Amino acid sequence: MCAQSNKYDESVDPVKTYEKKAQVNYDFYNKVIETKENRTRKLQYEDTIDPHTGNAYPVKAGEVIRFEQRPSLHNGRTQILDVLMITPDLKQWSDHLNNGPIEGLNVKKYSGVWTQSQYMEKIATCVADEFPYELLDNENVSHMFFAAHCCPEWIMMAHGEEANVNSCQENFIHGFNRLPAVQAVEDLTERRKLVQFLADRNDINIFQGNQFKQDEKGITRCFLSPTPQVPDGTGVEFYAEKDCYFVVSNCPYADQALPFPEAEPNPVYISVYDTGIKPYSDNHLGIIHGWEEKVYERILSKDLSPK
Numbered sequence: 001m002c003a004q005s006n007k008y009d010e011s012v013d014p015v016k017t018y019e020k021k022a023q024v025n026y027d028f029y030n031k032v033i034e035t036k037e038n039r040t041r042k043l044q045y046e047d048t049i050d051p052h053t054g055n056a057y058p059v060k061a062g063e064v065i066r067f068e069q070r071p072s073l074h075n076g077r078t079q080i081l082d083v084l085m086i087t088p089d090l091k092q093w094s095d096h097l098n099n100g101p102i103e104g105l106n107v108k109k110y111s112g113v114w115t116q117s118q119y120m121e122k123i124a125t126c127v128a129d130e131f132p133y134e135l136l137d138n139e140n141v142s143h144m145f146f147a148a149h150c151c152p153e154w155i156m157m158a159h160g161e162e163a164n165v166n167s168c169q170e171n172f173i174h175g176f177n178r179l180p181a182v183q184a185v186e187d188l189t190e191r192r193k194l195v196q197f198l199a200d201r202n203d204i205n206i207f208q209g210n211q212f213k214q215d216e217k218g219i220t221r222c223f224l225s226p227t228p229q230v231p232d233g234t235g236v237e238f239y240a241e242k243d244c245y246f247v248v249s250n251c252p253y254a255d256q257a258l259p260f261p262e263a264e265p266n267p268v269y270i271s272v273y274d275t276g277i278k279p280y281s282d283n284h285l286g287i288i289h290g291w292e293e294k295v296y297e298r299i300l301s302k303d304l305s306p307k
């Protein structure tokens with residue numbers, strides 16, 4: 001009997017093979033980035049995301065949305081944002097399950113954001129990250145990661161019911177309620193169910209110090225750290241690969257430097273630009289869609305008796 005080899009082989013590692021398939025087209029995104037440097041992109045609109053609110057910002061395919069900090073206009077604190085993307089028909093959204101294996105848990109310039117099973121298409125790409133990384137504790141700390149957001153349960157668990165004033169979950173509920181396709185659901189109970197489902201999605205945290213590492217028990221956790229004050233005008237930008245809404249929460253933890261009840265969030269400044277460059281694909285991975293019928297054929301041939 002011959003022994004099985006357990007030697008690591010990169011070509012067999014699922015995560016490595018997925019990552020390779022999703023290689024970045026740097027030439028294309030550098031052209032998008034040049035439209036800022038060359039001042040050829042056109043401002044479509046400006047807005048703010050205000051403290052203790054959620055909101056939804058429409059961005060068309062080929063447009064860029066910019067989130068910009070101006071701490072010195074307020075209390076000097078950088079403001080953490082939580083960001084989700086969703087198509088106007090609510091069919092595709094930024095999906096944590098698909099993003100992790102191909103992009104990793106952090107987001108950086110050129111990182112893609114992918115939609116969920118049945119689609120797995122690119123919905124956005126990060127095209128600017130002006131964060132001064134040298135202000136962070138060490139080179140392993142990032143300020144963007146795809147993970148969870150604060151919710152009433154966590155805040156009540158940590159600070160008691162009286163602290164239950166606002167959370168990213170509430171802000172996402174607010175933001176999703178502003179989408180026309182959500183407002184088209186006339187039955188209020190059904191609308192709430194839909195919004196709860198959408199607000200339960202994991203999202204991209206930006207301007208929040210974070211580091212994934214093992215704790216003393218050998219469990220990998222996300223260690224959060226306060227976000228330093230960044231210079232006014234520090235921005236993060238995403239290029240929309242599809243017509244979509246960026247649904248955003250102004251996180252009530254603000255810069256996460258003070259205990260939650262004392263935190264005072266700041267507005268963040270938003271601008272949307274048309275780059276004049278349309279996405280080069282609406283299916284970047286060449287995924288063959290429509291596998292559901294085949295899957296159901298197989299499942300229906302299996303034991304489906306109730307348990």
Ligand SMILES: [Zn+2]
Pocket residue numbers: 082149150167168251252253
């Ligand atoms: Zn939050």
